[in-house]
Amino acid sequence: MAAAKMTKNQMRRAKKKEQKKTQAENGSKAPEETKDETPKEDGPVPDETTPVADLEVKKDDDADSKMDADGPVIDEIPLDDPAYADFKKAFEKYGMSLDDDEVVKEANAGNKGEVFFDQDDEIPSEDEDAQPKMSKKKRKKLNKLSIAELKALVRTPEVVEWNDVSSSDPRLLVQIKAQRNIVPVPGHWSLKREYLSSKRGIEKPPFKLPQFIAETGITEMRDAVLEKQAEQTLKQKQRERVQPKMGKLDIDYQKLYDAFFRHQTKPDLTRFGDVYYEGKEWEADYNIFKAGELSEGLREALGMQPGFPPPWLLQQQRVGPPPSYPTLKIPGLNAPSPQEPHGASSPANGGSPH
Structure with a gap:
């Protein structure tokens, strides 16, 4: 079996022991000659126990490490090699050039900083060169x-x-917002408070049946049944639970048919593209109003008596019709009054009363 390879420390200790033995045998030798002469190289110290083949292998490893430290030896590629031309084309295709690298290296080699000696005036100040960096x-x-x-x-x-x-x-x-059938982003997206938080303290109205169902008379019939149940005694209520009576709300099927298939109305829904916002249900729908038509509520608010013209008619007779509605027919101005026949004079159409 081959002997185990000694470490560096073991070899140094062995060498020191041998030196001490030689000093003891040769007492006449000077102390300078018996100093520890350790090899300068990092390689193993030759010893009797170390085989010669191991030392040669170690020297080869040290030589290889020295070559690696200096840099790998690269064989020069001939310029007329077709592989070199293909690699050069690939680099140039992606914006890299071997010639440009050489030019950059030469430029970097020439651009070395200048050293200023005893010329404080020519030294540029840091405040002048340093530009404020914009955030x-x-x-x-x-x-x-x-x-x-x-x-x-x-x-x-x-x-x-x-x-x-x-x-x-x-x-x-x-451009996207200007396209057709584009629904805008709701306006409450940028608000910091919660959506519909303004309706928190408003009392919600109780549920109300639609008008076409209420016209069938089912509410009156149900109220009458509930009143009758309230008048019952406890014994009658217990008997009603055990033996309930059916057919209390008998409605004519013709009424139900008319209510759901003839007089049914659609609920008010927002149109396509209309976005709901807080308080939209309380706004007045101005689409139902028409210029020149006075409702009964507006007549009462203005204090107009029945059959009297509106208070602005006299001013319109002096100035003319409103310019925003050139084709509007106003009774008493450019159309006959509804109470008077054609050609008759009245205070409404500018005539003098007799």
Whole structure:
């Protein structure tokens, strides 16, 4: 069996022991000659127990490590090699050039800093060279368009809102908003308070049957049955639970048919594209109002007596009809009064009473 390989420390200790033995045998030798002469190289110390083959292998390893430290030896590629030409084309295709690397290396080698000696005036100050670094927020604010500029750039400036300029691509956003069948984002998205928080303290009205169902008379019949049940004694109520009577609410099927198939009305729903917002149900629907028509509620609010003209008719007779409604027919101005026949004079149409 081969002997176990000794470590460096073991070899040093063995060598020291041998030196001490030689000093004891040769007492006449000087102390300078008996100093520890450790080899300068990091390799193993030759010893009687160390085989010669191991020392040669160690020397080869040290030589390889020295070559690796100096750098790998790369064989020079001939320029006329077709593989070299293919690699060069691939680098140039992706924006990299071997010739440019050599030029950059030469430029970096020449651009060394200058050393200033005893010339304090020529030394540039740090305050002059150091430019104030702009923050990301200020840089974003400089590149941000104003609302007027955005409206001037797009084709549909009427859809531009104040928060559109903060988007990453304002022009694309405005173009999307101008397309057909686009539903806008609800306006409460930017509010900090909770949605529908204003309706928290408002009492909710009780449920009410639709008008076409109430006209069948089912509410009166149900109220009568409930009153009759309230008048019953405890014994009658117990008997009613055991033996309930059926057919208490007998409604004519013709009434039900008319209610659900003839007189049924659709509930008020928002149209496509209309967005609900808080308080929308309390706003008046101005689509039902028509110019020139006075409702009974408006006549009572104005204090108009029945058959009398509106208070603004005399002013319209002096000035003329409103310019916003050039084709509007106003009784007493450009149309006969509903109470008087054609050609008759009355205070409403400017005639003098007799």
